[in-house]
Amino acid sequence: MKWEGNRESDNVEDRRDDGGGGGGGLGGRHIGIGSIVIALVASYFFGISPMTVLSLLSGGGAPVTQTQQAPAHAPPADDRMAKFVSTVLADTEDVWTDIFAKAGGTYTDPKLVLFRGATPTACGQGESAMGPFYCPVDRKVYIDLDFYQTLKNQLGAPGEFAQAYVIAHEVGHHVQNLLGISAKVDELRSHASQARSNALSVRLELQADCFAGVWANHAQTSRQILENGDIESAMNAAARIGDDALQKAATGHVVPESFTHGTSAQRTHWFNAGLQGGSVKDCDTFSARSL
Incomplete structure (x- = not known):
């Protein structure tokens, strides 16, 4: 992936040296590693706050909003991985600002928070074991960069563009938030059966995958960022x-009605739909009869 020398975003907060933000609890309740593993398998790319999953597993209700935020500062200039993340984020800013402007709208940039271990968020306590996630309340993407080692070594998905896709997917959830899609889905899910709620979550996640593809299409057209592979x-x-x-790897079998993010085939299909079409209109997963 060709990214070095491109613009870096100013919207990156580095909390990696801020003491972990309070450790492994949620609203004062202890969360065991088993619960975190369950949450990881059930919702690996958390578009709808992963703290909701952990709160339910711990017997609580809605996650408690965290008001104490760690001090924000920019990452070190010589941190290559932070520079990569900042550059990818900047590229998504450029793409979505242009797309919104052409549609007569205004794009508001999200913040991206780098942390280690745990950090407070407006959606509850964030844990690195949960993987990258987007909090719609504070409009921030959270990521522990150690996740990229998990992506490469445990999930078998190496490569810088795979890492960029992770960020673009979470930014896709930010786009959904700005467009009011997330709020509408949350409202529908609050009155739906578990099966229907899961199905709506799948469509939300697949749309974020498609939006990641839209970003890749525009970034390639404007800046030729792609290399072979x-x-x-x-x-x-x-x-x-x-x-x-994920379910097969964890348990040896799959339970389709419990899916919340979509199958491997669906996720690759919708990413490719955005990549090939390059338009938000290509990402209407909610009207699609077949995913």
Whole structure:
């Protein structure tokens, strides 16, 4: 992936040296590693706050909003991985600002928070074991960069463009938030059966995958960021975190009605739909009869 020398975003907060933000609790309740593993398998790419999953597993209700935020500062200039993340975030800013402007709207940039271990968020306590996630309340993407080692070594999805896809997917949830899609889905899910709620969650996640593809399309057209093998690495990452793949790896079998993010085939299909079409209109997963 060609990214070095491109613009870096100013919207990156580095909390990695801020003491972990309070450790492994949620609203004062202890969360065991078993619960975190369950949450990880059930919702690997958390578009709808992962703290909700952990809160339910711990016997609580809605996650408690965290008001204490760690001090924000920019990452060190010589941190290559932070520079990569900042550059990818900047590229998503450029793409979505242009798309919104052409549609007569205004894009508001999200913040991206780098942390280690745990950190407070407006959606509750964030844990690195949960993987990257987006909090719609504070409009921030959270990521522990150690996740990329998990992506490469445990999930078998190496490559810089696979790493960029992770960020673009979470930014896709930010786009959904700005467009009011997330709020509408949350409202529908609050009155739906568990099966219907899961089905709506799948469509939300697949749309975020498609939005990641839209970003890749525009970034390639404008800046020619792709190299040989990049598309394949992103497709591989999308496939590795499909609900069927994660469930089979964890339990040896799959339970389709419990899917919340989509199968490997669905995730690669919708990423590719955005990549090939390059339009938000290509990402209407909610009207699609077949996913």
